[in-house]
Amino acid sequence: MENHAGSSIGIVILVVMATCSYLIHERRKLQHIKQKYFKQHGGLLLFQEMSSNQGTSFTVFSEAELQQATNNFDKNQILGHGGHGTVYKGLVKSNTEVAVKRCLIMDEQQKKEFGKEMLILSQINHVNIVKLLGCCLEVQVPMLVYEFIPNGTLSNLIHNNHGQQISLVTRLRIAHESAEALAYLHSYASPPIIHGDVKSSNILLDVNLTAKVSDFGASILAPIDKSQLVTLVQGTWGYLDPEYMQTCQLTDKSDVYSFGVVLVELLTRKNVFNLDAPEHEKSLSMRFLSAMKENKLEDILDDQISKNEGMEFLGEVADLAKQCLAMSGDNRPSMKEVAEKLDRLIKVMQHPWAQQNPEEMENLLGESSYIISSGVESTGNFSIEKKAIKGLESGR
Template sequence: MTKPLPSTILLICVSAIGMVAADVPVAGRPGCQMRCGDVDIPFPFGIGDDCAIHHGFNIICKPVNGTKRPFKGPFEVTKISVRDAKAWMKMRISWQCYDSASSKMKEWVDFQNFTYTPFRFSYEDNKIFIIGCNTMAYMRGVSYVIGCLSTCSDQPKNGSCSGAGCCSVDVPPDLGYLEAYFNKDYNTSEISYSSCGYVVVMEKAVFSYSTTYIPSTNFWDDYNGTVPAVMDWIITWETCEEAKTNMSSYACVSNNSECLNSTNGRGYRCKCSKGFDGNPYVKDGLLGCRDINECLDNTTYPCAGICENTIGSYKCSCPQGQNELARGVCVPDQKIQKSQAWVMPVVGASVGFVILVIMATCSYLIRERRKLQHIKQKYFKLHGGLLLFQEMNSNERKSFTIFSEAELQHATNKFDKNQILGHGGHGTVYKGLLKDNTEIAVKKCMTMDEQHKKEFGKEMLILSQINHINIVKLLGCCLEVQVPMLVYEFIPNGTLSNLIHGNHGQHISLVTRLRIAHESAEALAYLHSYASPPIIHGDVKSSNILLDVNFMAKVSDFGASILAPLDKSQLVTLVQGTWELLTRKNVFNLDAPENEKSLSMRFLSAMKENKLENILDDQISNEENMEFLEEVVDLAKQCLAMCGEDRPSMKKVAEKLDRLVKVMQHPWTQQNPEELESLLGESSYIISSGASSTGNFSIEKKVVKDLASGR
């Protein structure tokens, strides 16, 4: 096995690309090269910026071992489909091997970053595979970690990837960043006949596990160090409605094309309308969307008589002198005349047949309705509905409701797209209105593993007991569908992310920011310390903190929540602290230097170099706020400690923020120094006892001194 060179951080503005489908014509701008080696490059892609629709679709054609091949950054392109808006590319295999000479583990890991690009890993076509004995590996995204444990406790079987020598996990939607790493607690050297473990994201249709992968390097050798992966792509991050407001940049230029919103993250793409085929990104002609001649394909478009092609469709009729009987059979007029003697019997039989059909249809509809009811009851029981219903009746939990599917269909206008409040990694949230005019938010999840379905009723019993002013209230759920739906109270003022990043001209005071942080910490402290059993939210970020009419923080989205303790072999969610409130900067910035791409890394670097003013938001970075900022910065540093034991509990974080907010909001000018010193008490002691990044100081002493001197 040849060791590949480590990859550098890829400042990619678009994702990897692939070869065009054979049934879609190659189309491009005049004078542009439309083929690289044996791969067609269809518009909106192009070889060079001037030939692509924009820089994000630029392909580099370069020689490899004497043959020209297309690349996007370091990724080799193998296939592009304009019709399906998919691209195929090669990705490197990350590995960990035991070196018998040094008695140590060696590894090489790769990552792929398409965060700010038109490309996302296809959750329909890809899976994450881990191969090896006693190998635990992960793919880490921006705000979570996903992986599994591959063991050899059971006998591995060819073609099976079920944990014995190989395990796999699904790729979540809207995924643009993956970084591989191995868990050092699991050492492949303990298995005598296996020395290497691998982790890859690749197209699941081409993967087939072989037992020869364990005692050898066959997996690496079979794929020559790279594996195929499928990417979904979009034109821009706009929705169809937003893109149509600027027709000069609207990409669906063919008259016979239509716009589709992406199902894998935000954005839009184009496709030819029904009855047309070609390239929707090219104006009409030989290369754009052109009419399909259905008469040339009698298998797909059957016609027993004369087929006439029309624009976007076709007509089927009988030749002159013939008439069409039942089932499209054309017969001469003479046979019809001879059959007139049988008209009355045929009419009578037809009436009887119609009656039989009506009776059969009614019987079928009744059976289908009963079947549907049976399916709903099956789902209700599967998701723990009986247990939940009995527990609710016994404890008289009137605040929690088990909704029917029909109720939520009516509340959301059949889940109309205009009711959508937002999209997340676990599903779509819709605004709804119950019959009693109560506004609600309905979370319609996309998928759920079987174990979670079985435990769903028990989890609802626990989550229904959560009652905290800073946590979005779970009002109920719907269990009679394949994937349960959750119903929350509606919070009207949007997310904290919108407040921070949506309007940079809006002034947000330091006390307001600390109040929101304190309220959020109070919610998490409640979940960690007072819920029974303790609950780990698992996906805390500014977009999951809502603001009510008074801009009070409400922690939401328990789609990734888990009941402690964690099972290491299952999905693991990692919370990445960002402290966006202090900096008003994005969590991840690809255009920044190497050590400043992550906001947390940039934050720690600024503290180390004593340059906090370079990262803090200008609106709050002033002399008046500096002492409070240094206290908060010190708290942030503690929360970003690598070792969990070194980080303060959320309860302590909430207490510290509460004291800071109270100190900032107190009417100091109305107190004399003696009253102040008595008032500050324990709060001032705890605030002043922490060591800042620039040295030890006491807020209490300085405030009392300033007030005593009249400042």
């Protein structure tokens, strides 16, 4: 009897030991897999660069931390879906609200570039770009952690509540802030970054309706060799640069075209693509360009601004959108030029002189429109606006 009891205890001990050994093995195996993914996604490069750049504020989260932050990725925490992943609202240990993006499967080339792009985005600090706070690299497909922006997207503001009054100045301010963000990416980031998916649903708004450009899932580093091609055209239908669709070459001017579509959205509050419309009216950009060509701009403008704002200002913004939508990228302005133009227009609109001297203002803007429509050379593009601002500053 004692021998039987002893043998039973021995078997139990062996089972427990085998189970523990198995669990330890599986844990080590899981840890090895996590380390593999970490290295694969550029974790070592990230830490090397961050150790030499103490000013970078960036956190590498564990999978467990992000699971806890999002209530195990509860569907009720979903903020939205995109072509490159699902975004969840989360709350990290410091009681900071964040947006956690679980990316979709990436191919090998994308995995190679991921660490470098993530490092660059982690160092971008611009008031109109959603801040990348951290990442999780110990999973097969990496997760990104962004600052949480509470007021939804520009698309929601434009399309989901037509009863809400949005002044032209507010629309132009949002456009200007977005243009400043893209200009920063194109002209001041090193190396330059092409967003690749500029659209109203990728422009977030904070509590003060300040614009925050987001979603860099389609972004690329500007190719050093201009012959480098993107083999798979990606982006969003209705915003895609027609030149990019033909050449598969993504450039900063591709972002300019997409921004032009956003500008038309702000002017018209119409959807960028309408399958139910007649063939020639399915695309908002084509419909807009047709209205401009036939001098029927008022027919396509949002009633809120066409009735309450001067057509001279609306014509200026429309001319700028038209430039951005030029079929050839060479004929489009840079985002820096677009941002400068919008800034000047806002200053003119908000100055009391513009209301006190409407006829002279209309003459100035009318001359400017002629110059704009005759070319996009940076040397002469905005000479009239500069003259107007100079007049405002001198108090005339």
